[in-house]
Amino acid sequence: MHQIALSIPLVAVAILAATAMAAAVLGRNDRASLIVGSLGALVASGLGLVGAVLALATRAEIERAAAWALPLGSIRVGLDSLTAFFLFCIFLIAGLAALYGMGYLRGQQRRLAPAVVGFNLLVAAMVLVVLARDAVFFLLAWEVMSIASYFLVTFESERDSVRRAGTTYLIATHIGVLVLFALFGLLGRGAGSFAFADLARTGSRAGPQLCFILAVIGFGTKAGFWPLHFWLPDAHPAAPSHVSAVMSGVMIKMGIYGLLRVVSFLGPPPAWWGALLVLVGAISGIAGVVHALAQHDLKRLLAYHSVENIGIITLGIGVGLLGRAYGNPAVATLGYAGALLHVLNHGLFKGLLFQGAGSVLHGTGTRHLESLGGLSRRMPTTAAAFLVGAVAICGLPPLNGFVSEWLIYLGAFRGGTDLPARAVGAVAIALVALALIGGLAAACFVKAFGVVFLGEARSEGARHAHESGLAMRAAMIAGAIACLAIGLFPVAAIHLVAGAAAELGGTAGFPSLGALASISSLAGLLLALVGGLALLRMALLKSRPVERGTTWGCGYPHPSPRMQYTAASFADPVLAPFAAVLQIRTHAHLPEGMFPTAAHFDKHVGDMAGERVLVPIWRTFLHTALRLKVIQHGRMQLYLVYVLVTLVGLLLWQIGGALGG
């Protein structure tokens, strides 16, 4: 049975790779290439989902190695509860995205093959990343994933901003990989092989503190921890919308997966690891949502929310590590379960939101918030789906985001009670950060949903918007139903993460959570009450006059769409308390004189991570590196001396070692 569970995702990878190749061969025929590639992705996702569910249901624990060797490593794949859960996330979200992409790409005026091939390769590579049980094979899959996504990011490469985003992304992801090389090098040095089983055996002797820091930096660059997220808000919006959904929804979660996997090699965690991750999570979460509030581009706003949600996930992992460090499995499993479930939930609602943003772009030709408005009348399905995603991402009941945030809250509260006083500071940070993130996210999504879908159209494009095609709508409806299902039936959803959370939490079984049934019944009650009150109002208004008029404008009878509150004005007071840390640039040319001419006002919020943290670090690094130039003269003789000195040095070291040993 376990053998079958392992081979299904491998078959899915084969299908993805084969259809990617077929789509490449059919490259001249856009339609054929799109159909072959998308169908391949859909079939592979459906099959893979079956495999993931089978693996979760049978609690499959299996590892197999292929007969071929890789240089330094081997092709080794395996399944456990963590891998099975991530497989479930990948296949579910990629499947929905592939369905959406079928409709979305059809309208594009360029060669489609690169997007189709890239998408299938990206999904296949992610599957291999979570299946890999050998560091060399893992890094190989990781690299394919990064490069496939680079080609997806630069799909619309005729635009300058897209090419820039692609380059930034490529550099960022390779800096991350460099750190991962160092990490696995350190781990492998002690183990003598790069197989994960060996790394896990000797990981606690390989300098776990340094390894942990390297893992946080290396995987954090992919996941988008603040301030390593600098590439994310450029790269994710640049890709086609269904790819943004997969990148934000699952690809950055590969960083979370890698972190969890490597931490499990490093033996019992000290408490400061948990505290560090809580801090990283709190800063990423708050910085992410504050920057999201300041955005005027819908997709960029969503990309910053990925930083926020990665922050929430990291908070959960931090709480889990704290519980682990103090030997409290209840706190640990709650933190990990919340973090893992949020991985799935964020994938679902962020996928949904990016698809909604894609439909807006498709229907109006713009994603600039201030040019949109009133779309809910012309695009009702997209509006409803986006609303579901928006409520879910704010962590509000009765949707899925609430369930995972609730688990993290519960872990933090339990941590406050059960952990020693010095750990409570970190727990309190987690609580306050989650609450603040929740409040700010609500502000941001009321803004995004309200300005895009409600009120009156602010431009011609928005006035003549058209609803998306069947495939796109079907994908969004399915995503919305999934969000609602997890929110209404958390008892079932918790089974997806229970095994992995218990394993990470260092305990045999996941505690039964009777409270989840209460959440479920209250969510049902809430929906019933909403329905009941709607009927009540209908009955009340039945025999009474219901009129339509213009919006109350304080006596002004001719309101125009330009008089509506803008996204920037909406966000301004929310941002005010954070003004001290934000990079707010104002360019104003105010009306002056007796006969004022054209006036101009422009407010722009830059990313403080780049300007205040990364650029200074980079400058210092460059400055130090340039000092090494002293030894670089361009004279062959001198270089030969260096070689000689090094060789003699190594020889002496060897001899010394031999004598000493």
Added chain:
Amino acid sequence: MADPGSIALHLGLLLLVPPLLPGLIAKTKAVASGRQGPPVLQPYRDIWKLLGKGAVYSQTTTWIFRAGPIVTLAAALCAGLLTPLVGPAAPLGFAGDVVLFAYLLALGRFFTMAAALDTGSSFEGMGASREATFSALAEPTLFLVLAILCIPAGSPSFAAAFTALPWQTWIAAHPPLIAATVALFVVLLAENSRIPVDDPSTHLELTMIHEVMVLDHSGPDYAFILYGGAIKLFLFASLLVHILVPVPAGLPGLPVFGAGVVAVAIVVGIVESITARLRLVRVPQFLIGASVVAMLGLLILVFRGTL
């Protein structure tokens, strides 16, 4: 809390008492300023009258506008089933209900703000923006208060928290609970749009927060909004009462609870009578101040190690 009697009592209180509170506050303010003021039961009459009226909808609005009041009221009612009224337990309370309580109220706020933006009015957008700002800043304070209450109790539920409160010692000197009371009172004022955060009786749209968001609602929709707002105020008042005094379960607790809720309403009325509304730029400082108070309370609680 399984017996039908106490459930009936809870539901009766939850459905019938809330509109009394805004009436009491208005009466207190009237008395304090030497006026006679509207009768205490006026909010009931207002709601009843509005339920019987027709409605006017703006041409700009969509179903979101109609959903706003309904979702807000439904969320408040659900939160009411989690909040203990008479006795420390609520009918549907569970381990972790405090989080659901806070997020249900947030859900209601989300839909109120969305409904405001649905009208396309710049005034309502302004109100929504302010509400978003202040509620985001009040949220951490609320969770710090919940942490002070729930961490010693061992479970994030109102029932555990209110059962575990140390009545004998706290009135004398219990800094964490004093901090929690002060902070929760500020949250009550902010969440229920009372002075000094918001002035519910102002007449200039530019200065309003909550009232301006619901300008375009009329008839039954507006009745739902008034009723939902009253329930929210009632729930916060109930939480304060439970922190301040032990409320026994069943009928013996009724006088204690009733007197407590009335007292909270009168205190809110007095605060409204003797303070002016803060300038809008000062409100964030007021709210952050409250969260600092709550944070201090939590620190004292944790590092004293006892409760």
